[in-house]
Amino acid sequence: MWPRAVDWKQIKFGVEIEFIGGRPAEVELLPGWVMSLDELQLDETGAPSGSELKPPPMLWIERDQIRIMLDRLQAQGATANWSCGLHVHVGLEPWGADIVPPLLDAALAYQETLQALLGTSGHRLIFCPPVTREIRGRYATEPSAEAVHNHGRPQSHRCGINAASWFDIGTAEIRYANGSIRLDEVLNTIELCLRFVSAVGAGMELPREKEAFADALNAPVRGYPAPTPAPRWYQERIRLEELLVPVIEPVVQQLVLHGEILHVLPAADGFVVAVEDEGGTTTEYVVTPPSEGWKIVRRHKE
Template identity: 60%
Template structure:
């Protein structure tokens, strides 16, 4: 990729704001802002709650829109809890697809520092697996979206520095930040991501120490969303899920060709298992274990209470 000097304040960006509580279907939105009502989070009782709020493509000069929308969420008593994340998309339009290889290499070098700077909660790491050298080699031989997706567990196919986003909206997505509805924390995260991508696009070499990296970039050294511990019941659910995955993986691949388990949940009528196919489409099943082995019942994929 040819290095291109770009003012980070001129890069377009988006931010996915996850929250619980509130009444998202009734939130008054600024023009172009959208609410993904099918993107639900988990409240402290284990119930699905909240949603994910997203702006249209913005520039730094438009950031006041974020303050307005966060205030409206807070007025509805919405909060960001331990289940929420803050995902920043930064446009790669100045560089084009040629930026992907350089950003993969940058991820291999800096992703640990980015994770430490943004203080990613241990309970959220399953949603932002690392970029690997295997992914780099796979993309070098097959420069497609599929090559950029994490394979197998953790359950998310989108890496912490997610280059597959190029094929969706010409961006790179940085997923490491914890959730927040605090304007300063959100905007500090956006600023870091913009400065980081702009620096990689110019070919700069950065320190691998988190604070030194932020200082070199001119980004905030602190003031990012704090990690919040998940409740004990959630951690126990995840321990149980991890124990079930190797047991149910052969069944999942027989039910959905090329399928991988997205998540496993206990249910009054059995065990709910959601399997992602090769294209990322979820296929929910309810499993029961009679004496003869597993019985699997296909469920409606549009029932968001189970996916």
């Protein structure tokens, strides 16, 4: 049922807390909490590190669990760096599927505002691409998970305001926040996302200037995880990936039809290419570059 006014404190939520360092396998977990040990981030050297910590669906009144778990991470020396994100899942049960079209409309109207308010680091935008009018049109024609799937790379089917999560676990996922394990920043981010989805559920119109947007929601205007620039080696790696992807893409499609390239890394005999299939399974392949065909464009000058 939409529209429907629902107190944001009565909406269940979850949060994915990405971090580096610490000893994730040794962290004592509260009941229902999950440590995804295969969800590794990158430390400053590029080595896989840390994990992703997730609570069970909870209400705002239960948020002290987050404090307890963040204290345990910090006691181990865990931190959040430029490679980490903070993803908030907001339950859509009060409205059901009726809220998906208004959520897509709200994404078209406010996604840039939400991104600006949360200060998303530029290098993280590839992980939270925008909802497009094409997506909205597809959903209007044929409401389905496939309609809100945004093809591209990497993980591009998960938009910054991710309506596809409704079909997976009954939530809207908001992916714009930078990583943090500071309690105030995590809670501020969760509160903003809850208030935003509550406003969408009630059919509210909001201003698009970021401070006025926060004021209209009665949400914090500041106090969110700060943007952190990626190191130069990572920026250069991404530039090389962007050049290599079009070259490797035809080979990948022969291996995995409709597969999406997540990353390309150097190997002794070529490149390691991680490919995600339509079912979400990732497989790594080693691809060897051609011995002919490279073109010299120009001499580089500093």
